[in-house]
Amino acid sequence: MELTIRHWNFLKFSLFSKDLDLVSVFLTEIGTLGIQEEVFKPESIHLKVYFGPDQDINQIRENFKSQCQSAGITLSHYSTGIEYEQDWIKKWRCNLKPFTIGKSFLVNPHPDTTIPDKIKRSLIYLEPRMAFGTGAHPTTQLCLKILGKIDPRYWHRFWYSFNR
Secondary structure, three states: OOOOOOEEEEEEEEEEHHHHHHHHHHHHHHOOOEEEEEEEEOOEEEEEEEEOOOOOHHHHHHHHHHHHHHOOOOEEEEEEEEEEOOOHHHHHHHOOOOEEEOOOEEEEOOOOOOOOOOOOOEEEEOOOEOOOEOOOOHHHHHHHHHHHOOOHHHHHHHHHHHOO
């Protein structure tokens, strides 16, 4: 059995936020498989744009640069490369940090993280999953903020209701 290592070619560059929609159209027409966007400054965005390993990244780069120049779009910090397959979920989970919700709770995504004793909050260990999440969703935070306003002696009534 032959081991196949998956990888993707990518373009990486910065552009002005006002040009994002048109650049996205260009990239879609060229055949991007995905776009990773990071806001650099309010007026500037970094993009990492993925293409298949069978797509000629040099040809794509030249076509894309030409389209942008014709449209008057300025690109900076321009580079190409190869990104090898990773365990994206594991990488995503490693970057999660404990955070507070309201005045009562501390959400901890990692059970082995040491929480200082001076934290006088109820600790919630929430294992991050793709389907349920991290506790950062506004509805989760709103529910916990409301629960935090209730006397902790009565919380068990809510847990019972939620688990029925």
